[in-house]
Amino acid sequence: MSAVRSSPLHSAHEALKPMWITLNHMPIPLQFVPHEDVARQKLGLADVSFLSRFGVKGPGAGDWLRSQGVTPPAEINHWDAIEENGLVARLASTEFLVEDGLEGVTAARLAAALGRGLPGVTPVFRQDASIAITGSEINSLLVQTCNVNFNSFPMNERRLVMTSMTGISVLVIRKLSDGVPLYRIWCDGTFGACLWKTLLQVSQELGGAAIGINSLYPDLAKLKALSLR
Amino acid sequence: MKLMNCPINGPRPLQEFFYWGECRDMPNPDTCTDGEWVDYVFHRNGAPGVKKEWWYHMASGVWFIAVRDTQADEVKETYLYGAGPHHE
Known part of the structure; x- marks a missing residue:
């Protein structure tokens, strides 16, 4: 029997009443609202703290x-x-x-x-809060929350940036996922909820939203199979 | 926005850094005089000028030396401790 873990962002998600799925023994939002792919392509924030x-x-x-x-x-x-x-x-x-x-x-x-x-x-021992930000409007979010110009170096350099975002120390990488820009952010778990709430608030002002991991991994059958692992 | 150059991470806004004080060579406590030790422990040079200072990049945990003109508030050079300034 394995212990159930909590995402550092769990309390922030509860108020949004998402559908949950348990992956790697961690309950994680599967979906917040229907049709999240629109947000994924524009500006979506997903909790991926469950990744090992x-x-x-x-x-x-x-x-x-x-x-x-x-x-x-x-x-x-x-x-x-x-x-x-x-x-x-x-x-x-x-x-x-x-x-x-x-x-x-x-x-x-x-x-x-x-x-x-x-x-x-x-x-x-790593207990990071881990966030994925996707969409074409990411830059509008970053210019309000971070001082690094990620467009100043090519994506294929695979650079990892250590900087602060909304005043919180973070690791950031960027890549493409299905042709859509995707930024991965890690921060100390105890600051995770604060970072998430701030990023989500700014994203919502820009037309973005929280998205479940079903938006990042559309194969629901595979997710359900992994939840049993 | 003020920028400082972290020797590892490159130019970053000053808000990402923490100032720790002047970099001063500690005299050998076994061989120095009491006067030298008192000077090291208690005395600080507040006169403006070019000084070597400890700075810390909080986002990555990098300690480094900044050569800063405290009168002009101009950072002349930053480098990792032990790497040595280029002008020395």
Whole structure:
């Protein structure tokens, strides 16, 4: 039996009364309102805190990741894709973040392999709030909430940006999903609800909305199957 | 908006940084005189001029040195501790 986890944003979602689904033992909004794809393409905020994460740091962390079949980026503040739409990011010269995609199991495999750590390789407990922002109007949201011009570097550089958003320290990456810009944001879980509420308020002023993960992963049958995993 | 250049993350607004004070070399407490130790612990140089200071980029946790003209409030250079300023 596994414990049920709560998203750091759970309390913020409850007031919106979404339909829920449990993934990776975490209840997460499946859908807030019908026809959310319109918001996804314009300006949508989704809680993806349920995605499995694994952090590791130490002088031997990079070599250890490579020994486990995960090749981290060579440069600090960059990320690379791994299997099943996951990613591995280099947060510092000797610190890394691995996050799985919807069906990935790499983070759990690495956590099991490392256990409580090895000399020079220390696991980092990650309980981030993780938000996905999608849509063509993202820039209008970012200019009000963040000081970094993400359009100043090409998307294919796979750069990871550490900055502050609404005064909260965040990690940000951007990519394309089905041709729609998608920004991924991580922050300390205890600041998550505050960040979410502020971003959602500004998004709503711009015609955006909260969206459930069914908008990001339209295959409902697959989601339901994963909820039983 | 005031910008400062983080040696790792590049130019960022000043709100992302925290000032920690002047970077001062600590005398060896085993060999220095009491006067030198008192000077290090209690005395600060408030005269404006070009100073080396500790700064911290809060979003990424990077400590670094800024060479700042405190009279003109102009940051001349930033670098990681141990990397050394280019003009030295």
